[in-house]
Amino acid sequence: MMRIDIITVVPGLLDGPFSHSILKRAEEKGLATVKVHNLRDYATGKQKQVDDYAFGGGAGMVMMIEPIAKCIQELQSERDYDEIIYLTPDGSTFNQNMANELSLKGNLMMLCGHYKGVDERVRQRFITKEISIGDFVLSGGELAAAVLADAIIRLIPGVLNDETSALTDSFQDGLLAPPVFTRPAEYEGMKVPEILLSGHQAKIEDWRFEQSVRRTQERRPDLMDRKDF
Missing domain, CATH: 1.10.1270.20 (tRNA(m1g37)methyltransferase, domain 2)
Structure with missing residues (x-):
């Protein structure tokens, strides 16, 4: 079974995509599962703060390294990950070849960017692959993560009723x-x-x-x- 763990500050955005259609069928067949993790569960303090002002000034907030690191390290203690993916506008543009390659993996982790992005040290220390779904900016990486998961999971043998269908896309x-x-x-x-x-x-x-x-x-x-x- 492929497992995809998605780290987000807005888990509610991912409720719909994984409870219907092909993605739901893949889980029911035991071929793939998607787990969504609320980053605020790994934050400290009453406010469960996950962002702060950028050093050097400027508009927008930056996602803090501590809660992200805590979440990633906890997941890594439970299993090995083939890729830890950061969804970001300045990543490599996602395409079908990339979907094919990722569909052969076992465990994937996806970090959804938000605000002005994540502390650069997260990218330096934990991220193994950075992906963009196009030359535009979304409010966060959640919808991009859903796009990746859909494109990847549908390629797993047995997910589609007609296994040749994906080959003619x-x-x-x-x-x-x-x-x-x-x-x-x-x-x-x-x-x-x-x-x-x-x-x-x-x-x-x-x-x-x-x-x-x-x-x-x-x-x-x-x-x-x-x-x-």
Whole structure:
């Protein structure tokens, strides 16, 4: 079973994503589990403070090292982690190859950034991988952690009902997925391509590949620069 531990100051933001759909099914099948840890449980004092003003001044608060270190070290005392991931806008941009690699791991820990980020010493001492889900800023790393967990867990064999489904997703082969159709075969004069109704699987696969290439050229030409056909 894969285990993902997520450290956050806003655990309520993660209630929904892991109680429905594929992620819930993965846990029910015993294939993956996600545990959310409230960072304030590791803080001291009446206020359970987890942030403070930045040395040198400036706007915004910084997440303190002590409660983060305490939480990480407690989890590390219970099991070994393949990666300790920090969700941050200045991390490496998440992609399908990264999801594939992480889906092969056993235990992952994710630290959700908040406020102006974490004390740099957390990154220096504990973090093994820093990931961003795009060139934009969220209020915190919780939604990014949910995105990572979803993208990773769905790749674990047995999670999807059709195990070949994930292999035909966009980006798995460096191309966008081709157009897909279902019943009815005709809707208000709009017909499904005849090739898809032909039953000739080899020709269908050729058509899908051609459509993937065309769609990628039109919508994500930057991906074509990485392909060698």
